[in-house]
Amino acid sequence: MVRLITHNMLTCHVRNCTKDNFPLxxxxxxxxxxxxxxxxxxxxxxxPKLDWAALVDTARSLGDESLPGTQxxxxxxxxxxxxxxxxxxxxxxxxxxxxRGCGHIYHIxxxxxxxxxxxxxxxx
Amino acid sequence: xxxxxxxxxxxxxxxxxxxxxxxEDSFILLDALxxxxxxxxxxxxxxxxxxxxxxxxxxxxxxxxxxxxxxLIIATDINPLACQATQKTSHANxxxxxxxQCNLLKPLLPxxxxxxxxxxxxxxxxxxxxxEFEQTQASASLGGAWAGGSEGMGTTTxxxxxxxxxxxxxxxxxxxxxxxxxxxxxxxxxxxxGLRSEVK
Ligand SMILES: C[S@@+](CC[C@H](N)C(=O)[O-])C[C@H]1O[C@@H](n2cnc3c(N)ncnc32)[C@H](O)[C@@H]1O
Ligand SMILES: [Zn+2]
Numbered sequence: 001m002v003r004l005i006t007h008n009m010l011t012c013h014v015r016n017c018t019k020d021n022f023p024l025x026x027x028x029x030x031x032x033x034x035x036x037x038x039x040x041x042x043x044x045x046x047x048p049k050l051d052w053a054a055l056v057d058t059a060r061s062l063g064d065e066s067l068p069g070t071q072x073x074x075x076x077x078x079x080x081x082x083x084x085x086x087x088x089x090x091x092x093x094x095x096x097x098x099x100r101g102c103g104h105i106y107h108i109x110x111x112x113x114x115x116x117x118x119x120x121x122x123x124x
Numbered sequence: 125x126x127x128x129x130x131x132x133x134x135x136x137x138x139x140x141x142x143x144x145x146x147x148e149d150s151f152i153l154l155d156a157l158x159x160x161x162x163x164x165x166x167x168x169x170x171x172x173x174x175x176x177x178x179x180x181x182x183x184x185x186x187x188x189x190x191x192x193x194x195x196l197i198i199a200t201d202i203n204p205l206a207c208q209a210t211q212k213t214s215h216a217n218x219x220x221x222x223x224x225q226c227n228l229l230k231p232l233l234p235x236x237x238x239x240x241x242x243x244x245x246x247x248x249x250x251x252x253x254x255x256e257f258e259q260t261q262a263s264a265s266l267g268g269a270w271a272g273g274s275e276g277m278g279t280t281t282x283x284x285x286x287x288x289x290x291x292x293x294x295x296x297x298x299x300x301x302x303x304x305x306x307x308x309x310x311x312x313x314x315x316x317x318g319l320r321s322e323v324k
Contacts, residue, residue, distance in 0.1 A: 005196055006222040011234040022234065036220070039193040045170040046196065049239045088193075112207045115226040116264065122227075 001032070001091035001111030004062075005046070008055050008087075010113070012099035012106075014121050020101035023054035029095030029108075031062055036088040040080045043087065047075075059086045127158055130184040130217045135209055142205040144178035144269035149300050153246050154185050156298055156324050161189055167294055169241030172197040175228055175283065178269060180210030180221065182244055187219040195241075198222045200229055202264040227261075228283060229290075240290045245283055246300040249276040276305045284310070288317055 012021035052071040059067055066082040075083070097106045097113060104121070107114050132146065144150075157164065169190065174183045177199035187197050199221050201207050207223045214221035224231060248260070250270045257273030272278050280299065287297060297319075301307045307323045314321040 001222070003222055006198055006224070009198065009235045010224065010231045013230045013233070037193050042170065042194055045168060049171060049236075051235070110208065110211075112204070112211065112223045112225055114204065115224055115231045116202060117227070117230075119262070 001034075001093060002097075002108055002113050003088060003092075004055060004058055004090050005050075005087040007058060007092070007097070008050055010097070010115065012101060012104055013115075014099065014102050014104045014117060017099060017102040017104070021099055023051070023058055024097035024099055024106065026058065026061055026092060027096050027098060029062065030093045032091045032093050033089050034091055036084075038081065038084050040077060040084065043080050043084050044075070046087075055086070059090070062090065062092075064090065127161075127185065127189055129154065130181050130188065130213060132179055132181060132213055132216075134212055134216050135179055139179075139205070139209055142266055143203065143209045144206065144266065146179050146181045149246055149249075149302075150178075150181055153182055153244070153298060153300050157182075157186055157189060157244075159324070160296075164242065164296070165190060167241065167296070169195050171195065171236070171239055171292075172242040172244070173229055173232065173236070173240050173290075174199045174244040176206075176245060176247060176269075176279075177201050177210040177221070177223075178203075178206045178246075180213030182246065183210060183221045184214050184217045184219055186242070186244065187214070187221060188217065192219060196222065198224060198229075198232065200224050200226050200232075202227055202261065202268055203266070204264070206269075228279065228286075233286070233289070236290060238289060238295075239292055241292050241295050243283075243287075243290060243295065243297045245280070245298070247276075247279045247283070248272045249280065249300065249302050249305055251276040251304050272305075276302065280305065280310075284313060284317075287314070287319065291319075
């Protein structure tokens with residue numbers, strides 16, 4: 001499944017696509033929420049690896065408004081719980097991810113995004 | 125003390141016509157991870173990546189070793205059936221592994237920027253000619269599990285070149301290599317990149 005924690009790490013890598021290649025924009029999604037055991041310590045450790053603005057935009061595009069627009073300096077447990085939900089429990093099972101830079105569409109099927117490019121699309 | 129090997133009974137002979145069946149190399153990799161269980165857990169990795177996860181035994185094992193919900197593990201494979209097998213294996217063992225079908229870890233590169241705490245790769249390491257390497261890579265089928273190009277280093281060299289941009293300061297890289305890949309040269313090369321390394 002494409003969870004938002006993983007989506008936050010994915011960039012378009014089509015040749016010469018270097019602008020607006022992140023975050024990829026979801027459309028036509030089938031979203032499934034699956035409860036996951038909470039480990040707020042893990043969420044805290046992962047914070048430095050997140051792109052907050054991209055995460056908030058993406059969560060909102062999927063209808064989740066629980067995250068504040070600017071990243072809190074100190075997270076309350078409640079905010080970490082909201083973050084846990086967004087990162088670990090929202091699964092995109094089917095749908096598309098579109099690059100705003102070049103328009104390339106990556107398809108998600110059975111929760112697996114296909115980000116393999118054809119030879120002529122590959123950059124270095 | 126010893127961790128059980130992940131359950132893979134859901135994978136059938138038919139699956140193994142398309143997906144690399146766990147073999148001696150897979151189990152050597154599990155042993156190497158298990159031998160490092162204490163430092164691996166102590167390092168508290170938050171992001172692990174396995175390139176070329178095949179059946180998914182390695183990613184699943186690593187997740188079990190670190191403990192559920194302790195880390196994000198992203199597994200990649202060029203072969204879509206391998207991605208599906210990895211997903212099935214993780215589910216069958218009650219762990220979560222996030223899959224991305226891609227070449228090596230290309231879509232992750234800009235964002236992981238020295239953030240990978242544990243990187244694992246059991247590559248296609250068998251020496252072949254370039255044509256066979258390119259053909260099996262392009263077809264993303266079972267042949268791509270073993271055909272490694274010149275000295276079997278076709279994919280490994282690319283990953284090694286990326287390492288400095290991938291690994292976090294305390295990051296670890298586990299790589300399977302055979303004699304034809306010249307493990308001592310790999311070690312020398314990693315050392316030139318400022319990475320401490322050893323052959324097990
Ligand atoms: C030797 S098998 C290892 C499978 C599994 N990790 C194990 O240890 O049993 C190599 C795997 O790498 C995958 N692979 C080959 N070239 C790749 C590439 N360029 N990017 C991602 N995966 C690749 C193959 O499809 C295959 O699943
Ligand atoms: Zn693009």
